[in-house]
Structure formats: C-alpha cells, structure tokens
Amino acid sequence: MNKYAFWNNKGGTGKTSLAFQAIAVYAERHPDERVLVLDLCPQANLSELFLGGLLGNGSENLATLQAETPRRTVGGYFESRLPSPYTVPNFEAKEYLCCPAELNSSVSNNIWLLAGDPLLELQSNAIATLANTQIPGQNPWLAVVDWLKDFIDNISSEFDVVFVDTNPSFSMYTQIAISACSMLILPIMADDSSRRAIQNAFSLIHGLRLPSSMYSDYSFTKKLVDAGRELPKVHLIPKNRLTQYMGPASAYSSVITSIEELVIEVLNTNPEIFTFNNHEDGFVDIRDFQTTGVVAFAEGQPFTQVRTGVHNIGGRETQVNRGKLDECIEAVNGLVDSL
Numbered sequence: 452m453n454k455y456a457f458w459n460n461k462g463g464t465g466k467t468s469l470a471f472q473a474i475a476v477y478a479e480r481h482p483d484e485r486v487l488v489l490d491l492c493p494q495a496n497l498s499e500l501f502l503g504g505l506l507g508n509g510s511e512n513l514a515t516l517q518a519e520t521p522r523r524t525v526g527g528y529f530e531s532r533l534p535s536p537y538t539v540p541n542f543e544a545k546e547y548l549c550c551p552a553e554l555n556s557s558v559s560n561n562i563w564l565l566a567g568d569p570l571l572e573l574q575s576n577a578i579a580t581l582a583n584t585q586i587p588g589q590n591p592w593l594a595v596v597d598w599l600k601d602f603i604d605n606i607s608s609e610f611d612v613v614f615v616d617t618n619p620s621f622s623m624y625t626q627i628a629i630s631a632c633s634m635l636i637l638p639i640m641a642d643d644s645s646r647r648a649i650q651n652a653f654s655l656i657h658g659l660r661l662p663s664s665m666y667s668d669y670s671f672t673k674k675l676v677d678a679g680r681e682l683p684k685v686h687l688i689p690k691n692r693l694t695q696y697m698g699p700a701s702a703y704s705s706v707i708t709s710i711e712e713l714v715i716e717v718l719n720t721n722p723e724i725f726t727f728n729n730h731e732d733g734f735v736d737i738r739d740f741q742t743t744g745v746v747a748f749a750e751g752q753p754f755t756q757v758r759t760g761v762h763n764i765g766g767r768e769t770q771v772n773r774g775k776l777d778e779c780i781e782a783v784n785g786l787v788d789s790l
Contacts, residue, residue, distance in 0.1 A: 454603070454613040455790065456632035456683060460655065461648035462619040464638040465691040467492070468748060469737065470616045471500045472783045475753035477612070477790060478559040484611035487548075488564045489599065491525060491628035495567025497616040498524075501551040501558055502566070504751025506764070512554045516566050523547050526568030528602060529578065529624075536581045537594040544606040557752040563610070565602070571624050579623040593678050595623070599631040621655050626671055629656065634686035634726060638737075639710060641690070646710045649688070653717055657682055657724045686726045687789050688714065691737045735789050737782045743775050754779040 457470040478486045490498045499509035502516075516523040522530065528547045531540065552560035582595040603613060617628045629635070637652055639645035653659040658672030675682055690707060715730045727733040740747070746762045746769055747754055759773045 452607060452611060452613065453634065453790075454615070454632040455634050455636055455686065456615040456617055456629050457636045457638070458617040458619075458625070458629060458652070459637050459639065459645075459648050460619055460621065460651040461644050464640050464645065464648075465737075466619075466638050467494075467496045467500070467616055468740070468744065469636075469638050469689055469691060469786065470497055470614065471748070472753055473786050473790070474562070474614045475501075475558050476755060476783050476787050477614075478562045479753065479755060480787065481611075482559065482561060484561060485609060486559075486562045487603070487606070487610040487613045488562060489525065489602075489613065489615045489628070489631075490565060490567030491571070491599070491624055492567050492616050492618045493569045493571035493624075494618070495524075495569065498564060498566040500748060500751050501555060501562070501564055502549075502751070503555045505749045507555055507557075507751045509555075509751055513566055516549060517568060517570075521546055522568070522570075523549055524566040524568035524570070526570030526574065528565065529571070529574050529598065532598050533574070533577060533581075537586075537589060537591055539601050542605065544602050547602075548606075555751050557750070557756040567616070571618075575622055575624060578627075582623055590678065592674055596627050596630050596674075599627045603631055621671075629683055630671075630675060630680070632683045633681070635683050636687045636689065637685060638689045638691045641704075641706050643706055643709075646706065646713060649710060649713060652685075653724070657721065659717065659721060659724075682724065684724055684726045685733065687735060687786070688733055689735050689737050689786055732789075735785050737786065738778060740779050740782075741775065742769060743771055743779050745769065746771055747779075754783055 502512040503509035521527045548563045582592045584591045762769045
C-alpha cells in the first residue's frame with residue numbers, strides 16, 4: 452500500500468491546497484480504491500476543505516466531529532494513546548474516521564478522513580516528553596512515533612492508498628506523520644527559502660549535511676535506522692505557483708534552477724533516498740491557480756467539479772473562465788499522474 456506524506460519544512464508552499472486537489476482527483480480517477488486521508492496539521496485546513504470549505508460549512512462540520520465521543524479527529528485518537536503511550540491498545544480505527552462525501556457532495560465517496568485537530572498543539576509537549584522518556588530495555592521514542600503507523604495497521608486491509616498532510620514544523624507529531632509514510636511529496640515555490648527548505652528536508656529526514664556530527668546521535672534518521680525501519684523516500688517535488696511570466700532569464704527561473712541543481716547533486720551522491728533515477732521524473736510544474744483556486748477552495752471542490760461562470764464568494768461576484776479552469780485541471784492531472 453502506497454503511503455504519501457505532503458510536507459515541507461517551509462510554510463506557504465501550497466502544500467495543503469495541492470494535497471486536497473491531488474487526493475480528490477486521485478479518488479475520482481480510482482473509484483474502485485478506498486482512499487485514507489490523515490490530517491496531521493493542527494490547523495486542519497485540509498479537513499475543512501474536504502468537509503465543505505468556507506461556503507460549505509467546513510469549519511462547522513469539523514467542530515461537530517471534535518465534539519463527538521470519541522472525538523473523531525487525530526486529536527481524539529492521540530488522546531486515547533496518552534494514558535498508555537508505549538503499548539498498542541485495543542481500538543477500532545473506524546471510530547475516528549468520517550466520510551467527507553456525506554457532508555460535501557463534491558468529493559468522492561471512496562475517501563475516508565481522520566480529521567485534523569488544533570488539540571495537537573496542546574498535546575505536543577506531552578507527546579514529546581513521553582517520546583524522550585528513558586526506560587531501560589524499551590524504546591519509548593519508537594513506540595510513540597509509531598502511533599500513526601499503529602492506526603494505519605489497524606485498518607490497512609480496508610484501504611488501498613494513504614495520504615497524510617503535515618505541519619511545516621518538525622515537531623513530534625510531524626515525525627509521527629512522516630515515519631508512517633513511505634514516500635514524500637515536497638512542494639516548493641520559486642523563492643530561495645524553498646531551496647533552504649529542501650536542504651532542511653534532506654537533513655531532517657535523511658541525515659544529510661548536518662551542521663555537526665553531534666546531532667546525528669539524536670536525529671530522526673538514526674533513531675529510525677537503528678530500529679530497522681526504512682526512511683521515507685522523496686517521490687515528487689511539485690514546483691508550485693509558477694506564473695506564465697517565468698521566462699528562462701527571470702529571477703524566478705534562476706531560483707528553480709538552483710533547486711533542481713541541488714536535487715541533482717544529492718541524487719548523484721545519495722540515490723537511495725529518492726524513488727526516481729532521473730531528476731526530471733521527480734519534478735512537476737504547477738501554475739498558479741489564481742482566482743479559480745480561490746473559488747475551488749472556498750467551495751470545497753476539486754477543479755473537476757467547479758463550474759464555469761459567476762460565483763458569489765463572500766458577497767463578491769467572481770468569474771471562473773473555462774480556459775483557466777482547464778489549466779488548473781491539467782496541472783493537477785500532471786501531479787496525480789506522477790503518484
């Protein structure tokens with residue numbers, strides 16, 4: 452079963468919006484597959500999109516899930532793990548899931564969601580403390596980092612593919628998310644901070660180019676490798692929010708080129724951390740969604756479900772043009788083709 456994590460150590464790269472569109476379209480194109488979506492970001496924006504978006508009461512629908520017993524969110528599941536953090540309890544993963552299509556008719560009914568939860572931020576310190584506890588003869592860190600893996604294992608026979616959205620931070624709950632996945636999707640933008648973020652990803656996940664060897668003994672990389680676990684591999688780097696004005700001589704193009712050169716360099720020295728052999732197979736271009744994206748996300752819709760014409764967004768009439776919509780659909784299809 453393929454398990455993808457959308458992550459970038461830098462915020463604002465369009466990670467969640469790309470995740471929503473890619474997952475929704477993947478589910479549409481594979482109606483016979485059951486798709487599990489896990490929202491490990493405390494902002495829970497991905498969950499709100501799947502549950503209806505701004506105009507479809509996504510926030511209110513998420514609040515309803517948070518008010519249920521058990522709390523039908525990742526925060527509710529983590530809450531159940533806190534009393535006995537180092538042993539896998541008897542639990543039914545289904546109790547924490549919802550089917551977004553029951554609340555949002557624009558998404559396919561083969562998608563099931565473990566909703567995000569701001570409670571993660573409150574739980575974060577407790578989770579980190581539990582993971583770093585020293586217990587002779589035991590590995591508390593591994594037991595805690597496996598919480599999401601335990602959840603997936605509990606229900607893996609019922610799903611064909613898993614997608615995980617994450618927080619830009621590398622907090623303990625982000626490590627829990629990433630360690631449960633086999634492949635990474637790392638969206639970038641045409642700015643130098645994206646280049647640094649890619650470097651950080653190679654350091655934080657794969658232990659490359661750490662500033663000092665003193666950090667290696669405490670790294671996510673070493674802890675997983677010492678436990679005999681495989682590290683997630685970089686599968687795709689979407690170049691997000693590219694504009695139609697990016698000519699070969701532009702500053703934006705220079706930044707993208709420098710990121711590609713960095714990936715080529717690491718691909719040559721550490722090919723084992725990628726799923727691709729040719730760097731061109733690891734990148735996909737995503738043009739800026741612009742107004743069409745605003746409409747799609749406000750209405751909680753994949754582009755394939757957005758209608759052309761005038762939309763009322765927050766009391767303002769907004770026009771969706773057929774040509775621009777087709778460009779958005781084409782961009783997302785290119786991403787899904789690479790999964």
